[in-house]
Amino acid sequence: MQIPGLSSIGTxxxxxxxxxxxxxxxxxxxxGFGDTxxxxxxxxxxxxxxxxxxxxxxxxxxxxxxxxxxxxVAKADMSFKLLMAVRNKVIEAxxxxxxxxx
Amino acid sequence: xxxxxDVVQALEAGLRGTALRxxxxxxxIANLNTPGFRRNDSLFxxxxxDAVEDGTLADLHENEAWVFxxxxxxxxxxxxxxxxxxxxxxxxxxxxxxxxxxxxxGRMYRKLDMAIREDVR
Amino acid sequence: MNVERVGSPxxxxxxxxxxxxxxxxxxxxxIANADARTESGEPxxxxxxxxxxxxxxxxxAVARVGEDGTGKFKRVFxxxxxxxDKDGYVTLSNVELPVExxxxxTATRAYQANAAVLKRFQDxxxxxxxxxx
Numbered sequence: 001m002q003i004p005g006l007s008s009i010g011t012x013x014x015x016x017x018x019x020x021x022x023x024x025x026x027x028x029x030x031x032g033f034g035d036t037x038x039x040x041x042x043x044x045x046x047x048x049x050x051x052x053x054x055x056x057x058x059x060x061x062x063x064x065x066x067x068x069x070x071x072x073v074a075k076a077d078m079s080f081k082l083l084m085a086v087r088n089k090v091i092e093a094x095x096x097x098x099x100x101x102x
Numbered sequence: 103x104x105x106x107x108d109v110v111q112a113l114e115a116g117l118r119g120t121a122l123r124x125x126x127x128x129x130x131i132a133n134l135n136t137p138g139f140r141r142n143d144s145l146f147x148x149x150x151x152d153a154v155e156d157g158t159l160a161d162l163h164e165n166e167a168w169v170f171x172x173x174x175x176x177x178x179x180x181x182x183x184x185x186x187x188x189x190x191x192x193x194x195x196x197x198x199x200x201x202x203x204x205x206x207x208g209r210m211y212r213k214l215d216m217a218i219r220e221d222v223r
Numbered sequence: 224m225n226v227e228r229v230g231s232p233x234x235x236x237x238x239x240x241x242x243x244x245x246x247x248x249x250x251x252x253x254i255a256n257a258d259a260r261t262e263s264g265e266p267x268x269x270x271x272x273x274x275x276x277x278x279x280x281x282x283x284a285v286a287r288v289g290e291d292g293t294g295k296f297k298r299v300f301x302x303x304x305x306x307x308d309k310d311g312y313v314t315l316s317n318v319e320l321p322v323e324x325x326x327x328x329t330a331t332r333a334y335q336a337n338a339a340v341l342k343r344f345q346d347x348x349x350x351x352x353x354x355x356x
Contacts, residue, residue: 061148
């Protein structure tokens, strides 16, 4: 089952890469990570939009097929949950990094 | 994160439509032997489609205009066109639709709730 | 999982229910008319339902109610009977009660089978909806 939201998230860096030779110094690749997050959010938004269209088709009688609606909605929920899980992991990692004893 | 009040509104209207249809089917079955009785149905799908086009989704709250007599089923000798098997089939279809809308609406409310509370755990 | 499209399991099962109900009606008519005569004085000829399929993935439709012309009428010697002809023979209808009862059983079972299909499809839909809680 293709889950568009998943593939668009890719592999965001969970731990920011540390610069070699500078102990304790954290260099977060800010722009790269920000773009990844934006792309992920856009992917989830797209999936949610698709789900909304299929719901509307069912409501207006354009389609009487339940399966596409259920599939789109399940995909949208999965993408969203995955995005949230990644976000929470990143925040947790960031907190841990901040609290590191130098 | 998406809240989509228009989808919520449409789903709520859809729920009213399927509830109305359930009542109409029950009435059809009750009038199985009434002479001259023609079966009724709800055309809320068409009404909803028009409302979405016109953008008048928010004004959709009258149920009375949604009842209509299809007249597509042939009447018997007593002028009655209700067929029990067909009504049962319509009931099954309508129940499935109703249940779907309930689930979808619950999901939308939950998403709204999450967005308000900013708690997505 | 179609809720309504032509050929959906619900429509097919409902068409089956309708056909079997119609069949039961015909059988009931046969049983009721087992001793009857038509206007022309002929004994009642049992009727049967002709059901046709509405396509590869479609349901069924009642084509017509036809008369069963296969059995010959039985002639029984009953000289005192009101229906007897000048030779004392009575021509009986080709309705045989045991045969009709058997048909009634098969029609009932077929009706139940269609109803079971409908019920199962309902369960399938419920299972599908579990995906969105």
